[in-house]
Amino acid sequence: MSDSLRPTSSDDNQGAQPLYVPIKRRSFFVYAGATAGATALLLAGCNDDDSNVDANTTVDVGAGDVGVLNYAYALEQLEAAFYAEVLKGGYFTGLAPAAAERQIFADIALHEQIHADFFKTALAGNAIKALTPNFSAINFGDRTSVLTSARAFEDLGVAAYNGAGRFITDPKFLVVAGKIVSVEARHAAIIRDLITPNSFVANDVVDFSTTSATARQERSKLPAEVLTTANTFLAEGSKVSAKSLV
């Protein structure tokens, strides 16, 4: 599958870029003869724009379908890391073994790790690095803190997938994103209902007009807006950008 993905460099393979150059491009150099050197320089210049780590040590997701998948991978890493901490925290471990919330959070934790590992496997050599989260603002011993944080992550994930659909070119990746976003929406809905009954849909996440062009539709967000929020939960050196997804 990775054969169909346009390669981009990642922070730990900067020196090994030729390994990721597709066969066709290499063959081209052979036939291009004298101009090959100059062309390679130009391509190297282009690759600099797509590289995953810029001067400010921001992890860029890259361009095209790889960019969208890496963007999703970044968000899934963040969610998976959050729920992994939830499972260790006092709120979760203090719940009765058969409590509904315990089971719900255990399920969601599994789902998000499954999502993250799926993208890691699918992206293979094109995947961004493992990100380091910063959850210092969250109190994992406190129910309200955990639930409101979970709501924020899930709503953000739904808005992000919906907003990124337009950047996908390969239908099979659009379908995969669609398969995941509805599960994120299910997570968001139950968590919101746990916080406030009947808030599974509300005006903060859905346009509550019934007559506007975006009537009763999710308020999707473009990558730049999503990442501004997501980056507040990522450590220095793990902040993510999506410069090509605009």
Place this chain on the structure above:
Amino acid sequence: MDLLKIFSEIEKIDGEVYERFDTRRRVFRHMAGLGKTITAATMPVMLGAMFNKAYGQTTGLSADIKNTLNLALQLEYLEYYYYDAGLKTPGLIPTADVPAVTIMRDDELGHINALKSVLGADAFPDPTVAAFDYTASNRLAPFAAAAGYYATAQSLEDTGVRAYKGGAPKLMANKDILTAALNIHSVEARHSAHIRMVRRTLAGSTNGGDIAGGANNQNPKSWVSLRENGGPVPAVTAPIYGPGTTTDFPGEDNVTQATVNVQNTTTYPTVPGVTLTDALKAAAVAEAFDEPLDDLTVKAIVRNFRSAIGVGKGLFV
């Protein structure tokens, strides 16, 4: 300049490019009819005119987009009138959930209005409540008690989620319409999750649901778990939770995504107090991905809910 090559390249991202230009042959007849030699200088002007004609607003939406949105619109009518009928049945909906059903009904109304505005004159006309038979020819009694009402509601919402997912690739040529459809799709998924929670409450459940919804799907999770033991009303809606039809449209118990066997490639977190057996892993992986339904299967499911009037109006054809 190799025109055929250009068309071939466009075809990769727009399968209907030739239809947009009427037919491939007519394009060239049109060019021949200009009565002058095609030169490198005149070509860009001609191409500009051709592409403007093919992709300009006046040509309207492609057949794929119109068909996909009109199926979605008919599903929205189905859901809107279902919730509206429930709200108009005294004592059916638990008082505490009336606000939720009202939200869902109004969500469907908003979706109807939005889809109608995109489709314009091509929109499937409002068939009215008379077009629907929610008893599916007296096989169901959804307005007799809350449990039955929410059972059918879950089936309709899960159908909607799967239908939008299946239709999305056909909307890729128009990014704004695609985004609108995605933004509706996730709202339907939120509905399904809420309805599933209500069904747990109605069943007296105190947990978060059982794998596959437990016996007779009486205790569903908020997400689709494996094949839901056939679903809440299997006699009518079996294909929603069925085995699937093709690799592109698998059953909800699917664990392979984009050729990746996700069950085998996941590094599972440690869940305190839980031993993750292979069966639990398979269920979690299946739950983590909702699956699309193809339009023919969607229509076959929802045709169960047409009245004779609905048949006469060409609903779900």
